[in-house]
Amino acid sequence: MQLTRRIEHVITMQLIRRLAWVTAGFTYLLVSLGVTVRASNAGPSCPDWPLCYGRLFSGHAYGALLEEAHNYLAGIVGILVIVLALCVLIRARQQRHLLIPALLAPALLIVQIIFGGLTVLWKSYSPVIIGHLSLAEAFFALTLTTAIMTTIPAASREPREDTFRFARLTMITSLLIYGLLLSGSYVFNSGASLACPGWPLCGAAPQWAVSLHLSDINLLHRYVAIFVGLILVATLIVAWRRRIFAPRQAWLVLAAALFFVAQAGLGAFVALPNQPVFVAILHLALATAVWGCLISAAALAARQLRAAPVSEPALALETTSGGRMLHNEIAVEKEISPWRRTLASYINLTKPHVTVLLLGTTVAAMAIAYKGLPPLGLVLATLVGGFMAAGSANCINCYIDRDIDQLMGRTQRRALPAGKVEPQQALIFGLVLAVGSFIVLSTFVNLLSAVLSFAAILFYIFVYTLGLKRRSVQNIVIGGAAGAVPVLVGWAAVTNSLSLPAIWLFAIIFYWTPPHFWALSLLIQKDYEKANVPMMPVVMGEGETRKQIFLYSLLLLGVTLVLFAMHTMGYFYLIGAVVLGGILLYMSIRLLRDQSKKWARTIFWYSNCYLAAIFAMMVIDRVIH
Missing domain, CATH: 1.20.120 (Four Helix Bundle (Hemerythrin (Met), subunit A))
Structure with a gap:
């Protein structure tokens, strides 16, 4: 009897898996067709909704046929999603990692369909179009996640903590791609595509086409694309290094990187005044493919974590002893040159995963204060000074806390506890970064931003690390002020004041x-x-x-x-x-x-x-x- 039930379960899961992948494939086609409708301005060809001229088949021009095809494909996807949700609810309700995305997808589809109707009834109102696309991409991610969660993960010897870190990194990169997608949609729908006839720089904008405001929007999208591209490269490096443990995830991230390069190249043609319609369509279709590949890689990593749960003590043991042994084995197989090892150790002292988030808020504060993209030179100078300031605070923090870092499984592999950098050298490096950040900011930005950054370093070292961390339960509450200063630095860099x-x-x-x-x-x-x-x-x-x-x-x-x-x-x-x-x-x-x-x-x-x-x-x- 048990064998019969297992066979029935395996057959059922195979059917659900196939249905999930078919649904994900049709969803990608739906998103691509929706882009085609928008790029060809076919939406207004049907003045009413959900029918077209009150008929199921209007028999009107090419634009109306495109809009109708999009509506009918949405209907097919809706049926598939509902059937998939019912199958999972009936046959796999105990698998919450599969049940949650499967049930969320129909709910999100309903909201997306409403937005689709509003784009027609409100005559392609730009915020509604962007909202429609954002929901469509989120819906695509849910269908992909559902399909991934039906797969059986391969066994892996990778430490659980490393898998979790990769899943987190890939998800962050996915969300950045998602933001890039939406910003690209805004560029297209606001008419800013023609604001910068040159590429990769803006060039001389034609007076008949755009305003300075639109060119700022276009340039901001391009700079965001460069930043996201660099994050994607970092994600690819991490994925490729762990391909021995998770080859499918590595190949998915590689595919995402290749799609990103291709769609970035097409971005040059989108800037042309008379570019073919298919260029804009392919540009966003490839961006959606990048998004899909990264979501799939993150979901696979999450599935891998779900497949092999361990207790907290086992996790600590694995990430300290077993994890270090595995990393040592890899190091033996792949020699790293001494200068690269030293450079990596000093970068590790600056806690780059923390610093990147701080720099992101700094740039955001600059853009908010400027109401657009600040001059590139000012942005770069602020980022360099901000990185040195954050790196200095983190580096000196590592020097002070090196004794307790040796006791904690999360920090034992840092450069100082692992013996990769001498404590005195780490302290000197931190002090040099602090002085350098003040010089860079005061010289190339302004004195106020330099003073704020230096004050944040002092606060983080003396108030948080030396004063609160080992003495007060409110250490994080009060000490968190240091991490909030970068937004003040970004604001001051643009306005030379605080408001x-x-x-x-x-x-x-x-x-x-x-x-x-x-x-x-x-x-x-x-x-x-x-x-x-x-x-x-x-x-x-x-x-x-x-x-x-x-x-x-x-x-x-x-x-x-x-x-x-x-x-x-x-x-x-x-x-x-x-x-x-x-x-x-x-x-x-x-x-x-x-x-x-x-x-x-x-x-x-x-x-x-x-x-x-x-x-x-x-x-x-x-x-x-």
């Missing part, structure tokens, strides 16, 4: 910090106990920590809405802030009710994405208005 909106940007990061780091502290509570660091779970218990995460998430939502109340941000930002904050609040409620570590890990991951997304929405809102 109330800049203070509220500071407040958003300040109140974001506790939920983010307390979620992490729930995951590595035993590490903090070993190192005698008075993080909240160690001193006040997990229950109080979960409660505080909820309260700070609620407070953060309120703080983000103040920018709209001050008329600094518009309705686009308001919707984004409510949705993003609502998701964080929902997760914090689930964390209160569920005593496992699952929701703590989810909040820690999502909070990174939250900060990047809400600042991206601020930039878009300011550019739009």
Whole structure:
């Protein structure tokens, strides 16, 4: 009887898997056809909705046929999604990793269809078109995730922590691609495509085509594309290094990188005044392929994590002993030159994964203050100075905490505990970076930004690291102010002053910090106990920590809405802030009710994405208005 049930289950899962992949394929066709409708301006060919001229088949011109084909394909996808959701609900409801995306997809499809109708009824209103595309891409990601979750993951010897880090990196890269997709849609729908006839630089914009505002929008999209491309290259390097453990994930990221290069090349032709329609269509279709490949790689990594759960003690053992042995074996197989090893060790001291997020908020604050893209030279100088300042603070922090870093599994592989850099050399490197950041910012930006950066370094070292970290349960709350200063630096770099909106940007990061780091502290509570660091779970218990995460998430939502109340941000930002904050609040409620570590890990991951997304929405809102 058991054998019969297993066979039935295997057959059922095979059918669900095939249905899921068919649904994902049709969804990609639907998104591509929707792009074709928009690029060819076929939407207005059918003045009513969901029918066309009140008929199922209008028999009108080419544009109407395209719009009708898009509507009927949406109907087919809708049927497939509903059938898939019912199959999963009936036959695989116990598999929550599969059930959740399968049930979310029909709900999102309904909202997307409503937006599709509004694009017709409201005569291709630009914000509605962008919203329609954003929902379509999110829907495509859900169908892909559902299909991936039906697969059987291959066994892997990779340390669980490394798999988790790759999943997080790939998801962050995916979200950046998602933002790039939406910014490209805004460039096309606002008429900014022709604002810069040159490529990759803007060139002399023709007076008949555009305004300076539109050329700023176009240039901003190009610079964002360069930044996202560099992040994608870093993701590819990480994926390729771990291809021995996860070859499918490595090949997916490689495919994403190749698609990205191809669509970036097509971007040069989109800037031409008389480019063929298919160029814009292929440009966005390839961007969607990049998005799909990265989502698939992230979902595969998540599936790999789901397939081999381990306990917290086992995780610590694996990431310290077993993980180090595996890395040593790889190092033996692949020799690394001494200068590269030394360079990597010094870069490790600057905590680049933290620094990148800080620099992102700095650039966002500059764009918000400038209401567009600031001069490139100013941006580069601020980024160089900001990187040196953040790197200095992190480096000196590593020097001071090298004793407790040796005790914690999460930090044992850092350069100082691992013996890759001498402590005195690390301290000198940190001091040189601090002085260099002040010189760069004061010389090429302004004195106010230099003073703010230097003050942040001093605060992080003396107030947080030396004063609070080992003495107070409020270490993260007060110490988080140092991580919020980069937005003030970005604002000051553009305006050479500080105003109330800049203070509220500071407040958003300040109140974001506790939920983010307390979620992490729930995951590595035993590490903090070993190192005698008075993080909240160690001193006040997990229950109080979960409660505080909820309260700070609620407070953060309120703080983000103040920018709209001050008329600094518009309705686009308001919707984004409510949705993003609502998701964080929902997760914090689930964390209160569920005593496992699952929701703590989810909040820690999502909070990174939250900060990047809400600042991206601020930039878009300011550019739009």
